[in-house]
Amino acid sequence: MNKLYAIPFSHPSIAAHLMLERAGVPHEVVNFPMGLHPVFLRARRFPGSTVPALILDGCRVQGSLAISRAIEARGPAGILFPVDPAARERVEEAERWGESELQPIPRRLFRWTMAGNPAIRRRVLQRAGLPLPGIAARVMKPIVTRFARSANANDATVRADMEGLGMLLDRVDALIAEGTIGGPEPNAADFQIATSLAAMLAFEDLVPSIENRPAADLARRLVPPYPGKVPAVVPAGWTRAA
Template identity: 40%
Template sequence: MPAKLYVVHGSHPCNTVAKALELKGIAFKKVEIPPPGQVLAVRLLFPARTVPAIRFEDGRKVQGSRTILAELDRMVPEPALLPTDGAAAARVLEAERWGDDVLQPAARRLLWVVLGKQRSAAPSFGEGGQIPLPAAMLRATMPTIAWLELKLNRATAADIAADYRDLPGHLDRIDAWIADGTLGADGTPNRADLQIGASLALLMTMQDLRDRIAPRPCGQLADRLFQVGGHIPAGAIAPELLPA
């Protein structure tokens, strides 16, 4: 019986783990939960309410993208998701931690705040999912879903303003990691590649941001690793909020 990976369709940390499972050659079955239903559904089966959450064949349960990736490396050492060199591995772990703690929540907040105002784009984010929800229902419910998700993630107006303000610096940081080989090295993607690439791919579902991220090294890395659904047309984000 394959592992069961509990996901929200389109979630960037869920995409990170799914990609890692594929790289490791571990068979798994996705169990999709529509947002914000994961708060209750996952909590009934796991200690916390967050996805990604995985139940392995032997019954072990693990949650959170960083924790799951570490467990996958323990279970299936090759291909390794960390460099063998200790100093290089430390740099990758630092980048992975930043991607999880800083970039991942920023991408989530920005996506929900924009999608909540662009209900016409909602059906595009449901494409390819296991649960075929009617487009009209997605358009009608998206403002409420986005509001609930922002509340669940305790996102404030100050957080979102800071996300827009800090985004250029985030992209510069990622490009610097690519330049020094921490990210984007030849061979199997490492943990930080997967963690950061998935968040960038989600940000690039917003055309206003894609135009600014895709030409950069970090955008090219994300496009190489992830192809995600969803599209919010240009003009959804106020020009004064956009990074130069």
């Protein structure tokens, strides 16, 4: 059986799952406990320490960009990338941009929030199914702090993300308007970008910037909503009408 390794709430892991579904690839999703995932990944002989990680037809594939290509190579041709080379280049570029620019935004905000807010940490861990969430929230403090550091999530970077969000969302809306994403047959860039947008829609802080845009429609059409919302925590002066 093909296996997709993930951690709870990981948006690129959700992208990988949706792409496998789109291509009709039977698979099982295995969620590792947050923080222990590097140990589990190493035990399964994956070279890197991040999810999504996939065993597809016996081969190890790690990272959402490698996974979309492996699924496309398995076929049917055109399931995640256009067959026309110029159109494929546009989708690949949008996908790369989504992975490098958009994907880190909800990750940084999530890790910064988890590290700095014990009450939210408790709620999120409870939603992730951890027993004794009060104790788990205390035990997890050093782990989420390390997570925040590894994603370079701090006041300065989160503030800069908030200020730059409008421009990123403009680019998503432009990609939809030009037809690179948002068409009737979702491609790899659709899944890469829409899952980051769905993760953003799980933050009360970000909803007002996104909810009335074509970007929000794309996320709602392609990605199941996250369970519950992370309460607003970003200082008022950091958010800009986007």
